[in-house]
Amino acid sequence: xxxxxxxxxxxxxxxxxxxxxxxxxxxxxxxxxxxxxxxxxxxxxxxxxxxxxxxxxxxxxxxxxxxxxxxxxxxxxxxxxxxxxxxxxxxxxxxxxxxxxxxxxxxxxxxxxxxxxxxxxxxxxxxxxxxxxxxxxxxxxxxxxxxxxxxxxxxxxxxxxxxxxxxxxxxxxxxxxxxxxxxxxxxxxxxxxxxxxxxxxxxxxxxxxxxxxxxxxxxxxxxxxxxxxxxxxxxxxxxxxxxxxxxxxxxxxxxxxxxxxxxxxxxxxxxxxxxxxxxxxxxxxxxxxxxxxxxxxxxxxxxxxxxxxxxxxxxxxxxxxxxxxxxxx
Amino acid sequence: xxxxxxxxxxxxxxxxxxxxxxxxxxxxxxxxxxxxxxxxxxxxxxxxxxxxxxxxxxxxxxxxxxxxxxxxxxxxxxxxxxxxxxxxxxxxxxxxxxxxxxxxxxxxxxxxxxxxxxxxxxxxxxxxxxxxxxxxxxxxxxxxxxxxxxxxxxxxxxxxxxxxxxxxxxxxxxxxxxxxxxxxxxxxxxxxxxxxxxxxxxxxxxxxxxxxxxxxxxxxxxxxxxxxxxxxxxxxxxxxxxxxxxxxxxxxxxxxxxxxxxxxxxxxxxxxxxxxxxxxxxxxxxxxxxxxxxxxxxxxxxxxxxxxxxxxxxxxxxxxxxxxxxxxxxxxxxxxxxxxxxxxxxxxxxxxxxxxxxxxxxxxxxxxxxxxxxxxxxxxxxxxxxxxxxxxxxxxxxxxxxxxxxxxxxxxxxxxxxxxxxxxxxxxxxxxxxxxxxxxxxxxxxxxxxxxxxxxxxxxxxxxxxxxxxxxxxxxxxxxxxxxxxxxxxxxxxxxxxxxx
Numbered sequence: 001x002x003x004x005x006x007x008x009x010x011x012x013x014x015x016x017x018x019x020x021x022x023x024x025x026x027x028x029x030x031x032x033x034x035x036x037x038x039x040x041x042x043x044x045x046x047x048x049x050x051x052x053x054x055x056x057x058x059x060x061x062x063x064x065x066x067x068x069x070x071x072x073x074x075x076x077x078x079x080x081x082x083x084x085x086x087x088x089x090x091x092x093x094x095x096x097x098x099x100x101x102x103x104x105x106x107x108x109x110x111x112x113x114x115x116x117x118x119x120x121x122x123x124x125x126x127x128x129x130x131x132x133x134x135x136x137x138x139x140x141x142x143x144x145x146x147x148x149x150x151x152x153x154x155x156x157x158x159x160x161x162x163x164x165x166x167x168x169x170x171x172x173x174x175x176x177x178x179x180x181x182x183x184x185x186x187x188x189x190x191x192x193x194x195x196x197x198x199x200x201x202x203x204x205x206x207x208x209x210x211x212x213x214x215x216x217x218x219x220x221x222x223x224x225x226x227x228x229x230x231x232x233x234x235x236x237x238x239x240x241x242x243x244x245x246x247x248x249x250x251x252x253x254x255x256x257x258x259x260x261x262x263x264x265x266x267x268x269x270x271x272x273x274x275x276x277x278x279x280x281x282x283x284x285x286x287x288x289x290x291x292x293x294x295x296x297x298x299x300x301x302x303x304x305x306x307x308x309x310x311x312x313x314x315x316x317x318x319x320x321x322x323x324x325x326x327x328x329x
Numbered sequence: 330x331x332x333x334x335x336x337x338x339x340x341x342x343x344x345x346x347x348x349x350x351x352x353x354x355x356x357x358x359x360x361x362x363x364x365x366x367x368x369x370x371x372x373x374x375x376x377x378x379x380x381x382x383x384x385x386x387x388x389x390x391x392x393x394x395x396x397x398x399x400x401x402x403x404x405x406x407x408x409x410x411x412x413x414x415x416x417x418x419x420x421x422x423x424x425x426x427x428x429x430x431x432x433x434x435x436x437x438x439x440x441x442x443x444x445x446x447x448x449x450x451x452x453x454x455x456x457x458x459x460x461x462x463x464x465x466x467x468x469x470x471x472x473x474x475x476x477x478x479x480x481x482x483x484x485x486x487x488x489x490x491x492x493x494x495x496x497x498x499x500x501x502x503x504x505x506x507x508x509x510x511x512x513x514x515x516x517x518x519x520x521x522x523x524x525x526x527x528x529x530x531x532x533x534x535x536x537x538x539x540x541x542x543x544x545x546x547x548x549x550x551x552x553x554x555x556x557x558x559x560x561x562x563x564x565x566x567x568x569x570x571x572x573x574x575x576x577x578x579x580x581x582x583x584x585x586x587x588x589x590x591x592x593x594x595x596x597x598x599x600x601x602x603x604x605x606x607x608x609x610x611x612x613x614x615x616x617x618x619x620x621x622x623x624x625x626x627x628x629x630x631x632x633x634x635x636x637x638x639x640x641x642x643x644x645x646x647x648x649x650x651x652x653x654x655x656x657x658x659x660x661x662x663x664x665x666x667x668x669x670x671x672x673x674x675x676x677x678x679x680x681x682x683x684x685x686x687x688x689x690x691x692x693x694x695x696x697x698x699x700x701x702x703x704x705x706x707x708x709x710x711x712x713x714x715x716x717x718x719x720x721x722x723x724x725x726x727x728x729x730x731x732x733x734x735x736x737x738x739x740x741x742x743x744x745x746x747x748x749x750x751x752x753x754x755x756x757x758x759x760x761x762x763x764x765x766x767x768x769x770x771x772x773x774x775x776x777x778x779x780x781x782x783x784x785x786x787x788x789x790x791x792x793x794x795x796x797x798x799x800x801x802x803x804x805x806x807x808x809x810x811x812x813x814x815x816x817x818x819x820x821x822x823x824x825x826x827x828x829x830x
Contacts (some may be wrong), residue, residue, distance in 0.1 A: 004393060008594060015386040019379060026378050027371060030748050032740030047740055073743075105743040 123157030224266035343682035348813030366731025406544030433534035450543035460509030503618035503625030527609035576789035593645035671804035717801025
């Protein structure tokens with residue numbers, strides 16, 4: 001019978017043997033080596049880390065179906081390019097050429113398998129020409145040129161209803177823009193601006209807000225609502241003007257422009273107009289410059305808090321901008 | 330003076346070595362993780378694999394030790410001694426039992442003394458010394474209570490009171506035990522008892538011996554080829570209050586018992602721990618326990634080892650002595666108590682400078698033996714301070730510090746968490762064996778403890794990773810750092826609690 005200490009000695013050396021024999025395999029696995037049992041050589045391999053959304057996709061590697069499903073790691077791959085195809089029932093397959101490099105992981109962890117039949121739903125209940133989605137208020141506005149109407153619905157197409165009638169303008173409008181308070185709609189073509197009150201039956205004061213403003217001698221490039229929802233800023237081929245949104249209103253010219261087709265962007269939160277125009281440089285040449293025109297009314301600092309947006313003081317603005325106007329000429 | 334300074338410098342260097350090694354490895358791992366993450370990952374994997382092989386090997390030793398313990402459980406050791414005949418020496422043999430006590434009251438000691446009284450061994454061959462600390466104000470009061478109860482039960486029952494602040498002493502258990510042993514020596518001299526016929530057992534205040542303990546000890550003493558060049562180490566279990574201890578305290582104590590059982594199978598490294606026995610003659614010759622060191626239990630072994638020029642051993646006794654599991658009133662306090670206890674055990678690292686400095690001066694102990702013991706001592710303490718750090722923390726270092734390329738692109742960066750996780754889980758698998766064995770060393774469930782506690786005790790092993798993190802390496806690292814910085818520890822007695830308050 002073996003003594004305890006001898007058994008312990010045998011156990012010790014057995015453990016040592018297991019350690020020495022097992023360590024190369026563990027280290028080679030960790031480093032991405034594959035042991036070839038035929039040649040008794042280690043070959044450096046790479047691996048593919050696969051994750052799909054949703055999981056459970058079948059994996060075809062160079063046309064061969066693997067047992068694993070996503071998410072998984074395909075290890076011990078010899079360096080090279082592999083045709084990878086992922087298939088999941090009721091979903092569009094994903095296919096691609098994947099490059100595997102030795103000792104490295106190719107991560108494909110952002111694959112989305114889209115549903116074959118998406119959840120499609122028709123929202124409009126009448127014909128329309130253009131639309132505008134107001135995510136903040138949760139409304140969709142449909143503009144129909146056929147029956148000169150504005151419709152609205154919820155984001156799911158619910159509560160579909162007609163909210164206003166258009167005043168027809170010819171040629172058809174280039175663009176439709178809702179006022180910030182969603183109570184007025186303006187649309188325009190090259191020489192006409194039409195304004196329509198939304199929900200006229202609900203709001204008594206909107207009954208008269210359906211009219212057309214004519215701009216015969218120049219081309220309208222863009223129109224914006226001023227933040228008081230009563231004035232509009234009109235960018236034309238000759239100048240920038242401010243109009244009151246009322247029948248037979250007269251424009252106030254804010255700036256004269258040298259360029260006929262200016263770019264304009266309006267930020268209604270700060271009442272700032274960004275526009276481009278040509279300016280003569282000291283070298284005698286004209287260059288396009290970008291300008292920022294601040295139109296916010298600072299005369300009433302508490303107006304935002306009490307939600308009163310006073311009418312724009314055009315005379316003061318005109319006086320303030322006179323200097324700049326001359327610069328731009 | 331100059332010689333003394335050189336000695337002190339050598340000793341300081343030796344004190345610094347274990348802590349410097351442990352911290353050096355940790356800093357190297359951090360540096361490698363940052364600059365050479367692949368190398369760091371490989372080191373971690375090699376260590377993890379080594380650890381699982383080691384755990385498997387040690388668990389096998391544990392099974393062997395357990396098998397031996399179970400096999401010898403019902404031995405009638407006294408009969409075995411008697412079978413040795415008159416020449417065996419049983420009739421001449423005395424057992425001197427010392428309980429060094431500080432604040433432990435009669436409630437703790439009564440159970441220990443009762444265990445002596447109920448042991449299957451002639452009490453008229455037992456001399457009991459309860460060694461009190463004079464600085465504790467209730468010592469004399471407690472001594473009177475216990476003397477009244479136990480005075481007539483043994484050949485002799487002595488109460489000693491160790492004065493505080495003696496020259497060359499620190500407040501350690503060893504100082505008190507030495508005071509008690511010296512008083513016993515005087516008693517033996519007065520009675521004309523030969524030291525050669527006395528076996529001394531130094532027990533913690535809460536140590537309750539198995540009823541066969543003294544028979545077993547006597548048998549091994551009488552049959553040992555070199556009885557005076559041997560210490561006798563029983564298997565410590567913490568069964569006194571194990572059913573009342575919180576889960577993780579129980580786990581730690583059971584693990585400590587198992588570690589001791591494993592050590593009992595590695596005789597070439599086996600060192601005395603906690604309650605142990607030895608020849609009184611040897612104890613006197615080597616100058617008793619150290620009076621200025623915390624780890625008196627292991628140090629007394631090293632003193633004897635040096636005295637006998639390496640021809641000294643610890644003989645395992647496959648019989649249990651039961652002590653209290655360390656716990657306190659709430660979970661946090663229990664954690665603190667456990668931490669302090671483990672740190673005190675880890676303070677055994679003070680053996681390293683003591684032993685090595687004497688090895689350097691000694692020319693009679695075989696060189697190979699000195700090298701082996703030095704290596705064992707250093708390796709065991711450094712491994713203790715590092716294993717949990719490497720297994721739990723170091724595996725994530727290359728991922729955290731090695732940069733995005735290592736973590737996201739390289740195969741080893743990808744495989745590292747998987748491999749180390751798998752190896753760690755394999756290590757935990759050995760817990761199943763430990764769970765099964767832990768059930769077998771438990772005492773019967775007290776009536777007031779509900780049977781549900783059985784389920785709790787089986788499921789509490791899920792706490793192992795948490796315990797490993799808190800109590801695995803940190804107490805050892807703490808102790809080594811203190812020694813490295815010359816912030817020497819004093820003996821910090823473990824709080825004893827019989828029941829949950």
